[in-house]
Amino acid sequence: MARLVFRKSGKVIENPEEIKSFLSQYGVVYDVWGVDRLPEDVRKNYNIDEENSKAIIQAYEKELKELKEKMGYITEDIVVLSEKTPNLDGLMAKFKREHHHIDDEVRFVVDGSGIFPVKIEDDIVDIHVEAGELIVVPAGARHWFELDENRKIKCIRVFKTPAGWEAIYNENETATMRD
Numbered sequence: 001m002a003r004l005v006f007r008k009s010g011k012v013i014e015n016p017e018e019i020k021s022f023l024s025q026y027g028v029v030y031d032v033w034g035v036d037r038l039p040e041d042v043r044k045n046y047n048i049d050e051e052n053s054k055a056i057i058q059a060y061e062k063e064l065k066e067l068k069e070k071m072g073y074i075t076e077d078i079v080v081l082s083e084k085t086p087n088l089d090g091l092m093a094k095f096k097r098e099h100h101h102i103d104d105e106v107r108f109v110v111d112g113s114g115i116f117p118v119k120i121e122d123d124i125v126d127i128h129v130e131a132g133e134l135i136v137v138p139a140g141a142r143h144w145f146e147l148d149e150n151r152k153i154k155c156i157r158v159f160k161t162p163a164g165w166e167a168i169y170n171e172n173e174t175a176t177m178r179d
């Protein structure tokens with residue numbers, strides 16, 4: 001299950017309800033949809049194609065519809081990172097740079113796990129997420145992404161527009177992007 005680790009204080013939160021309520025104060029959404037509904041071969045297939053993506057998106061149709069209606073998202077896709085990903089280390093170096101987006105970063109973890117470090121007040125909170133968990137990093141929040149020791153993650157991404165998900169590395173652009 002998810003875990004919050006506060007880099008400065010060393011505090012750890014592991015209770016899902018506590019995680020949800022702590023993060024919600026900062027506009028970060030955390031939820032558990034589970035993965036029991038997905039056949040293992042569908043979930044653990046990292047050679048994603050149209051058939052695999054469709055099967056996953058269909059399995060979460062109800063949750064995705066509710067989320068999209070509530071938050072104004074319009075589209076979704078499937079993304080994977082694993083040892084099979086070309087130039088994984090290069091990509092990870094890029095993802096590790098602090099940035100924000102003008103849209104929310106929405107990820108439902110289908111398989112594997114990862115860490116979203118998010119700047120909250122004067123600390124950095126490592127949000128560890130695993131299969132079955134949803135995280136929404138709100139527009140404007142400074143964050144980055146790291147793989148953990150599993151070195152793989154498979155996610156549903158949900159967008160308002162794919163263009164809104166471009167990383168903005170310069171912190172000073174935050175104010176204008178929030179207007």
Ligand SMILES: [Fe+2]
Pocket residue numbers: 099100101105143144167
């Ligand atoms: Fe991001």
